[in-house]
Amino acid sequence: MGMSLDVFFIYLATWSVVALSPGPAVMFAMSQGARHGMRGAVAGTAGILLGHVVCFSAVAFGLAALLASFSGAVYTIRIVGALYLMYLGARLIFSKAPKVTPVAAAPAPPAHGGLALQGLAVQLTNPKNLLFVLALLPQFIRPDHPLLLQLAIMLAVTMLIDGVVLLVYAQLAVHGARALKESRALKWLERMFGAALIFFGLKLLTTRA
Numbered sequence: 001m002g003m004s005l006d007v008f009f010i011y012l013a014t015w016s017v018v019a020l021s022p023g024p025a026v027m028f029a030m031s032q033g034a035r036h037g038m039r040g041a042v043a044g045t046a047g048i049l050l051g052h053v054v055c056f057s058a059v060a061f062g063l064a065a066l067l068a069s070f071s072g073a074v075y076t077i078r079i080v081g082a083l084y085l086m087y088l089g090a091r092l093i094f095s096k097a098p099k100v101t102p103v104a105a106a107p108a109p110p111a112h113g114g115l116a117l118q119g120l121a122v123q124l125t126n127p128k129n130l131l132f133v134l135a136l137l138p139q140f141i142r143p144d145h146p147l148l149l150q151l152a153i154m155l156a157v158t159m160l161i162d163g164v165v166l167l168v169y170a171q172l173a174v175h176g177a178r179a180l181k182e183s184r185a186l187k188w189l190e191r192m193f194g195a196a197l198i199f200f201g202l203k204l205l206t207t208r209a
């Protein structure tokens with residue numbers, strides 16, 4: 001077996017708590033759900049999950065350890081990530097409010113690939129994600145078990161939990177958007193999501209690696 005059951009369940013519980021804690025990925029998924037509906041949220045969530053694949057691959061190939069030891073790279077990633085989150089937040093705050101339409105008549109969100117790339121960028125430009133994975137995973141890796149198989153199991157657990165949690169948050173945002181019949185109220189909802197993204201960006205700027 002790739003990893004013992006007790007280690008598996010501990011990791012499952014640990015990452016569940018991490019996933020349920022609101023952060024940039026949660027706010028991004030909710031903002032896409034409120035603006036573009038569940039199809040847009042699914043596209044953005046797919047990009048975030050792809051970011052997990054990249055981060056776990058980096059751990060497998062030792063790149064995460066290199067970034068952790070090279071403070072200049074971590075600082076650069078933090079700055080880029082913070083600015084990008086603030087850009088997404090500002091775009092939500094200052095963009096025109098979309099009109100709420102019935103579900104059957106709602107148009108498909110534009111550029112699903114673009115939304116996925118935005119989700120990927122949100123995940124990859126958050127250094128806490130990479131460094132947290134680097135700090136967390138070694139605690140669950142056992143040297144007497146195959147390394148790649150353990151990472152594959154933890155990656156599958158991480159993507160499953162994050163995917164479910166992000167889509168649940170997005171669904172809540174979708175229902176909230178549908179309940180707001182006035183576009184002005186929907187605009188304030190988007191401003192709240194945008195302000196949260198800017199907050200996380202500012203927090204990254206003020207957090208020392």
